[in-house]
Amino acid sequence: MPSIIRIQDVSKSYTRDSFEIPVLNNITLNIEEGEFLALMGPSGSGKTTLLNLIAGIDKPDSGKVIIADTEISALNESALAKWRANNVGFIFQFYNLIPVLTAYENVELPLLLTHLNKAERRKHVETALEIVGLKDRMAHYPKQLSGGQEQRVAIARAIVTDPLIIVGDEPTGDLDKNSAEEILTLMERLNKEFKKTVLIVTHDPHAADRAHRTRYIDKGDLVEAL
Amino acid sequence: MKVFKLIFKNSLRHKLRTFLTILGISIAVVAFGILRTVVTAWHAGVDASAANRLITRQAVSFIFPLPYTYREKIANIPGVDQVTFANWFQGVYIDKNQFFPRLAVEAETFIDVYPEYLVSKNELNTFKKERNSCIVGADIAKQYNLKIGDLMTIEGDIYPGDWQFIIRGIYKPRDKTTDGTGMFFHWNYLNEKLEKDSPARAGDVGWYIIRISNPEKSAEISNEIDALFKNSNAETKTETERAFQQGFLASTSAIITAMNFMSFVIIGIIMLVLGNTMIMAARERTREYAVMKTLGFSAKHLVGLILGESVFISMLGGGVGLFLLFPVVEGFAQVIPKNFFPIFNLEPITVILAVSSALLIGIVSSIFPIQRALRTKIVDGFRFVG
Ligand SMILES: Nc1ncnc2c1ncn2[C@@H]1O[C@H](COP(=O)(O)OP(=O)(O)OP(=O)(O)O)[C@@H](O)[C@H]1O
Ligand SMILES: [Mg+2]
Numbered sequence: 059m060p061s062i063i064r065i066q067d068v069s070k071s072y073t074r075d076s077f078e079i080p081v082l083n084n085i086t087l088n089i090e091e092g093e094f095l096a097l098m099g100p101s102g103s104g105k106t107t108l109l110n111l112i113a114g115i116d117k118p119d120s121g122k123v124i125i126a127d128t129e130i131s132a133l134n135e136s137a138l139a140k141w142r143a144n145n146v147g148f149i150f151q152f153y154n155l156i157p158v159l160t161a162y163e164n165v166e167l168p169l170l171l172t173h174l175n176k177a178e179r180r181k182h183v184e185t186a187l188e189i190v191g192l193k194d195r196m197a198h199y200p201k202q203l204s205g206g207q208e209q210r211v212a213i214a215r216a217i218v219t220d221p222l223i224i225v226g227d228e229p230t231g232d233l234d235k236n237s238a239e240e241i242l243t244l245m246e247r248l249n250k251e252f253k254k255t256v257l258i259v260t261h262d263p264h265a266a267d268r269a270h271r272t273r274y275i276d277k278g279d280l281v282e283a284l
Numbered sequence: 285m286k287v288f289k290l291i292f293k294n295s296l297r298h299k300l301r302t303f304l305t306i307l308g309i310s311i312a313v314v315a316f317g318i319l320r321t322v323v324t325a326w327h328a329g330v331d332a333s334a335a336n337r338l339i340t341r342q343a344v345s346f347i348f349p350l351p352y353t354y355r356e357k358i359a360n361i362p363g364v365d366q367v368t369f370a371n372w373f374q375g376v377y378i379d380k381n382q383f384f385p386r387l388a389v390e391a392e393t394f395i396d397v398y399p400e401y402l403v404s405k406n407e408l409n410t411f412k413k414e415r416n417s418c419i420v421g422a423d424i425a426k427q428y429n430l431k432i433g434d435l436m437t438i439e440g441d442i443y444p445g446d447w448q449f450i451i452r453g454i455y456k457p458r459d460k461t462t463d464g465t466g467m468f469f470h471w472n473y474l475n476e477k478l479e480k481d482s483p484a485r486a487g488d489v490g491w492y493i494i495r496i497s498n499p500e501k502s503a504e505i506s507n508e509i510d511a512l513f514k515n516s517n518a519e520t521k522t523e524t525e526r527a528f529q530q531g532f533l534a535s536t537s538a539i540i541t542a543m544n545f546m547s548f549v550i551i552g553i554i555m556l557v558l559g560n561t562m563i564m565a566a567r568e569r570t571r572e573y574a575v576m577k578t579l580g581f582s583a584k585h586l587v588g589l590i591l592g593e594s595v596f597i598s599m600l601g602g603g604v605g606l607f608l609l610f611p612v613v614e615g616f617a618q619v620i621p622k623n624f625f626p627i628f629n630l631e632p633i634t635v636i637l638a639v640s641s642a643l644l645i646g647i648v649s650s651i652f653p654i655q656r657a658l659r660t661k662i663v664d665g666f667r668f669v670g
Binding site for chain 2: 107110113115116136139140142143144148150154156157158159163167168170171215
């Protein structure tokens with residue numbers, strides 16, 4: 059079976075105060091469809107940068123990122139935006155919900171870009187909130203929810219469009235142990251039950267334990283172990 | 285949920301800030317509206333002047349008189365329909381603060397040349413017959429509670445002495461642009477007194493008003509009149525009433541120009557105020573815009589969101605301002621002396637200008653925040669710490 063995510067010889071550097079900082083050095087990595095992969099590594103090693111390239115919110119300086127036959131590293135800005143809307147569910151460390159929107163409206167947000175009508179959107183939103191166990195909190199605003207609940211709403215928002223891959227950048231990084239467990243169980247379920255390809259960046263070895271496979275990044279290089 | 289709802293919710297995020305911004309915009313719209321109303325009222329006054337009337341005055345200055353003997357010579361020029369004349373009498377009525385034009389006029393012809401002053405035939409005839417009678421405007425009659433037959437006592441200043449006039453007519457302004465605050469009496473009455481008391485000043489006329497049959501000939505006839513008195517010791521300057529009005533109000537005109545300018549300065553200032561609000565808002569939402577972009581929202585969505593909020597706030601401010609503007613202008617109209625601005629109305633053009641200014645404020649204020657939101661790359665948006 060071909061890999062769903064193919065990263066070929068990807069390099070990326072950032073320029074700060076006219077200094078060029080190399081962040082990723084010739085990374086090559088394949089991820090299979092239905093895989094649950096954890097990325098670990100020290101702070102500043104380039105984990106987020108790699109995740110962003112896979113999620114199509116940044117572009118490599120060289121090399122290719124191919125996801126399910128689409129070379130996303132070659133797409134232009136607007137094509138990439140469309141591609142993200144259809145293919146990626148993103149979960150952030152700090153949830154990043156829109157504070158003026160209710161849980162329901164936050165989850166509905168990505169669906170506004172689809173052709174679904176109001177009733178169809180409602181069905182999708184309710185299903186997604188049901189999966190994360192927050193259907194009874196639909197009308198709540200983010201500030202009325204706990205951190206764990208906020209992250210579950212964010213997960214509902216990530217899955218509501220039924221994306222191909224789900225990426226999480228330290229999705230449990232800001233949560234207590236119990237909430238973190240809940241979130242990891244949920245992500246495991248998305249992987250097993252809904253057959254999603256899941257990719258998370260984490261500092262937490264317990265979190266990495268849930269994954270099928272863990273890869274390490276050190277100073278921009280992919281390594282087998284630290 | 286639609287984008288509209290998000291715009292609405294976004295604008296209510298900082299209720300106090302939004303409220304103050306809306307208040308600022310509405311005050312600006314009120315100020316703008318008042319200034320514009322003054323400007324249009326002034327222009328309306330100039331526009332009200334008839335195109336078929338010429339004014340002949342002393343060439344050196346309006347304050348020097350012309351000989352009465354010119355009347356006949358002007359009347360003989362072809363194309364001249366009717367000639368009348370007036371003297372600026374002024375005087376003090378009740379006290380120095382009561383300002384309205386008081387003129388000594390040629391009783392026989394004055395109303396002929398000024399058909400916009402509507403006087404009944406009866407009243408006009410009685411006025412023409414009684415040498416010490418006068419006609420006052422309806423606004424003056426109302427303001428000072430004057431009736432036909434009442435006595436008006438005026439203390440002379442340019443022409444010293446105690447002057448008494450019996451009101452024999454009250455004229456109504458024909459239309460809104462007509463001044464309803466005039467007072468006219470017989471030049472003959474004035475002249476007779478001068479012949480007795482100071483004969484050197486007798487036989488003089490302030491200015492001539494000439495009605496011509498063809499307004500297109502105004503330049504030609506004006507030149508003819510002035511040529512007639514060239515090299516005399518009272519040369520004349522003849523121009524259309526409109527040009528005369530503008531010249532007479534030259535000093536006012538400078539103020540009007542300043543007001544005109546100020547009205548747009550206000551718009552500029554309020555643009556900066558809303559612009560500042562919008563920039564602050566967009567800055568605080570840097571992360572949210574990054575989230576929305578990540579979810580697949582494109583430039584046009586963000587433009588709609590930011591522009592929508594900016595226009596929403598500016599139109600709300602504009603609406604409130606307009607709502608307040610009507611009673612405010614109404615109030616101004618009550619206190620402003622009528623003879624300064626015979627018509628002081630909120631013109632449709634002012635309303636249109638105010639609304640389009642509010643719209644413009646909304647659009648312009650969103651330019652920088654939109655530019656910023658679009659330029660910020662997603663990864664930088666997430667790393668941004670406000
Ligand atoms: N948008 C950017 N502009 C400039 N420099 C950046 C940018 N993003 C990342 N960097 C730099 O690239 C390097 C790698 O950053 P990255 O966020 O990928 O690290 P990380 O492994 O996710 O670290 P952490 O565990 O702290 O999140 C860091 O030195 C960081 O300062
Ligand atoms: Mg990181």
